[in-house]
Structures are given as C-alpha cells and as structure tokens.
Amino acid sequence: MKAVGVKILKAKLSEYLRLVKNGEVIWVTDRDEVVAELRPAHRQPLGTHNFENVLEKLADQHYAKRASESPKQWQGFTTKLTLEGMTSQEMLDLLREDSR
Amino acid sequence: MSAIYLETSAFLRILFQESEYKKVEEKIKKSDFVVSSRLLKLEVERALIRYELDHPGHKIKVLNLKNELKNFWAKINFIELTENICELAGRIASDVRLRSLDALHTATFFYLKEQHAAIEILSFDSRIKSVIT
Numbered sequence: 001m002k003a004v005g006v007k008i009l010k011a012k013l014s015e016y017l018r019l020v021k022n023g024e025v026i027w028v029t030d031r032d033e034v035v036a037e038l039r040p041a042h043r044q045p046l047g048t049h050n051f052e053n054v055l056e057k058l059a060d061q062h063y064a065k066r067a068s069e070s071p072k073q074w075q076g077f078t079t080k081l082t083l084e085g086m087t088s089q090e091m092l093d094l095l096r097e098d099s100r
Numbered sequence: 101m102s103a104i105y106l107e108t109s110a111f112l113r114i115l116f117q118e119s120e121y122k123k124v125e126e127k128i129k130k131s132d133f134v135v136s137s138r139l140l141k142l143e144v145e146r147a148l149i150r151y152e153l154d155h156p157g158h159k160i161k162v163l164n165l166k167n168e169l170k171n172f173w174a175k176i177n178f179i180e181l182t183e184n185i186c187e188l189a190g191r192i193a194s195d196v197r198l199r200s201l202d203a204l205h206t207a208t209f210f211y212l213k214e215q216h217a218a219i220e221i222l223s224f225d226s227r228i229k230s231v232i233t
Contacts, residue, residue: 051103051133051216055177065178071134074175076125079165081116081151081158088112088147089224095146096201 003027003034103133103216105209106176107223108143111136115144115165124222128175135177135219137185137208139201144169179208193231202227 002024009016009028016026020038028036058064083091104127113121128134152162179185181204189200189207198206206228209221223229 051101051219054212054215055133055135058179063180063182063184065138065180067134067175067177069171069174071128071131071175074129074172077114077165077168077172079161079168081161081165083116083118083151084155088116088118089109091147091150092109092112092143092225095143095150096199 001025001027003029006030006035101133101218102131103135103212103219104128104131105212105219105221105223106134106136106140107205107209107221107225107228108140108147109225109228110222111140111144112147113224115147120224127222133177134175135179135212137205138178138180139204139208140176141173141178143201179212185211196227196231198227198231202231206231 002019004012004016004026006028009026016038020026020040023040025040026038027034028038055064055066059066086094106128110124113119114124148162148166152159185204185207188211189203192198192203192207192210202225205223205225209219209232212219221228221232223232
C-alpha cells in the first residue's frame with residue numbers, strides 16, 4: 001500500500017487517481033498520520049447498470065410496476081380498428097390538447 | 101440486453117394499423133424490456149373512449165381490443181408519475197413548446213436513459229423527437 005502526504009497529493013492528484021483507478025489503495029497522510037484512504041470506487045458506471053436491477057429497484061420503491069410477461073411472447077392484436085377521417089397522431093394531439 | 105421506451109404515438113400506430121406499425125410491433129417483440137410511463141395506459145384508454153364515441157357501431161370490436169390489451173399491459177414495465185418525474189418534466193426543454201403530457205413522456209425517458217444509456221425511444225411525435233435528438 002502506498003502513502004502520500006496531502007501537499008504532494010494536491011500537486012499530483014491526477015497521477016494518484018490514475019493509480020487508484022488501476023486498483024491501488026493509497027493512504028493519505030498529514031504530518032505522518034494516516035488521515036484518509038483512497039480506493040477504487042465500486043465500479044458500476046452510469047448507464048451500464050443491469051436494467052433488470054434498475055427496474056427492480058424502482059418497483060421496490062413503488063416508482064414502477066414490473067411486467068409479468070416477456071414482450072417476446074407477444075403475438076400482436078387480432079382485433080383490428082381503423083380510424084376514419086383522422087390519423088392516430090391527430091387523435092393524440094386532440095387528446096393531449098384536451099380538445100372536445 | 102435491449103430496452104425500448106414505448107411512447108403513445110408509436111403504440112397508437114399499432115392499434116390503428118397505420119404506417120410503420122409492423123416495424124413498431126417487431127421492435128417490441130425483439131426487446132428484452134418494454135418500458136413506458138403510466139401515461140401510456142391512460143392515453144390509450146382515452147383514445148379508445150374517443151374512438152367508441154366517434155364510431156358507435158364498433159362497440160364489440162373495442163371491447164375485444166380492451167380484452168387483448170389486458171394481456172399486452174402485462175408485458176410493459178410502467179414507470180409511475182412520481183414527484184421526481186413531474187419535477188423533471190417541469191424543467192426540461194425550456195426552449196421548446198412541449199405540452200405537459202409530451203414533457204411527462206420525455207422526462208420519463210430521460211430518467212430511464214440516465215440509468216440505462218442504451219434504452220431507445222419509439223415515438224412518432226415530432227415535438228418529443230425534437231427534444232430527444
């Protein structure tokens with residue numbers, strides 16, 4: 001384990017962070033006393049979480065309701081509706097603008 | 101692991117079999133996760149009520165579709181309209197005339213994208229797409 005004084009750490013922060021990123025644990029000393037420890041963060045960068053876990057966590061907090069079936073099992077709808085005189089986007093625009 | 105956010109404009113293409121609805125269907129079937137705002141269900145229910153009012157002779161068809169929808173909703177992960185989502189919807193895209201409901205979908209998508217960068221949105225709404233891209 002390496003140790004570094006506060007002054008040197010401030011001057012060479014990038015260099016020490018690079019070491020930590022590579023797995024090194026660094027003791028930070030102040031007047032020969034160890035006052036802190038720099039160690040690699042638990043690596044789970046934003047955007048690479050397991051999405052299953054993300055949804056599960058949201059569901060635990062009641063922020064989401066989980067699907068109970070896979071979308072891959074979906075066969076499509078057998079009932080067919082067709083709009084007359086407008087497109088679905090026009091209908092949605094009417095609904096969102098609260099038109100009567 | 102593929103995940104898509106299903107916005108209402110894309111889902112209505114399927115319900116009314118409009119252009120590109122097959123593509124939307126395929127995207128859904130190929131995804132590991134389909135996610136949407138709770139708003140999707142509400143908007144689809146209101147769209148069907150409106151359709152029924154405009155097409156009174158199609159009550160049975162609408163009833164049948166509502167039954168099919170019950171099975172479909174079981175495949176969707178719904179994100180609730182929480183305080184966080186509403187707050188985000190209130191402050192995003194301040195330079196665009198985004199309607200409140202557009203903003204809620206957009207905010208929900210942004211919220212998910214922050215946690216899973218690979219999630220894609222399925223939308224045909226030009227206002228929403230202009231903010232996303």
